[in-house]
Amino acid sequence: MSNQTNTSANYAEDLALSPEDERKIDVVGHAGLLLIACAIGLVANWVGTGTSPLTALPGMATLYIACIVGLALARFVPFYLPGVAWVSLIAILITIPGVPGAAWVSEKVEHLNFLALATPALAYGGLALTANEFAIARRSGWKIVIVAICVMVGTYMGSVVVADLFLRLGQ
């Protein structure tokens, strides 16, 4: 069934693949790294929007807790759902009108710009690329670049057309 060789195993290791690894998430270790990420996020928000880190702190602390709880759920719940999915579900739950504290959470996270929070991840992303990944992109050649662009455009536009159609039908 599985015809993986050493080469493919190496690839997978270099690219940190295999979703089942998430089952073994070290929640405590992640708590420290997440603290660093949140601190850099506060600075990004400060520089990008002018909101002082002190004003944004309660909102960020709330997001931090949502992340930790989400990671813990991904680790301990007996069926597979990615950590990011759990984090999203918790964040939704605590902001649904009527849920205790929802108004407070919504008001506090409003001080955080969503795009500024993504900036640190992309900086890490650029630095994390390995020589191997550059090599794969080069080796694959121009045909793959064209196909990759078609894949992205196709995935996006396919959804846009279907969504638009059903929004119109629903009106």
Next chain:
Amino acid sequence: MTGKTGAASGALYLHILVLAIVIVSELIGIQRLPIGIGTVIFLPILYAFALGIVFNPAIFKATGKFLSRDAVKLSGAMITVAIMPFIAKFGTTVGPQISKIIEAGPALVLQELGNLGTIIVAFPVAVFLLKMGREAVGATYSIDREPNLALIADKYGLNSPEGAGAMGVYATGTLIGTFVFAIMPPIIHGLGVFDVRALAMSCGVGSGSMLAACTGGLVAAVPDQKDIILALAAASNILTYATGLYVGMFVALPLTEWLYNKARPSERRTAA
């Protein structure tokens, strides 16, 4: 002993370098470049990614002195950690809009199947125009982010032709995906054909950086619709996290296999 100190300082340098890149990127801020058919929008996440590549030890040898192999590995782990607060913030935009989300429910669920559009657009290009072999199956069946790649690895192995195709699209998407997803939605919005809610809910393709780029570009283009754009994109992204792997496994990959066997009957091989 020294090794441990080295790893710790490597990690410290990594976080400081990221902090510096983030500050510079946010200072530059969002830039707009009007072109004939719309506006190209440049976002801080693009500069951050580009600066990250510039200072990547594999490209810029000088940073190799400060950033050890371990630091680069840590950087990889930090991507998934650092995207978490963003994902959480995104989730908090859904709750207050929950009634509008439910209203858009059928469109929101069905647009997940629209992700199969990659097969409609990319498969013919790969097979008929570029004359690619079985690489086309792995390359075009999905957007080839981590879960999709894991599926290909499991079914064919990554050193198979299918694996090579998937890896190629994965690596290319990693390099230019943010750029493509920042540029494309505002231009399509500029056509004036599609509901902005449709453009927003299609942003959820299962990649945090593509989601950030896509919504960032849309919000910059239509600032007064910010709340609903974020909420719909977040909801659709969660749906993709939950369904993407299964759509790939039970629909997209079998469909692409079937199409390939129809297109190249002479190559037909017994199922692995």
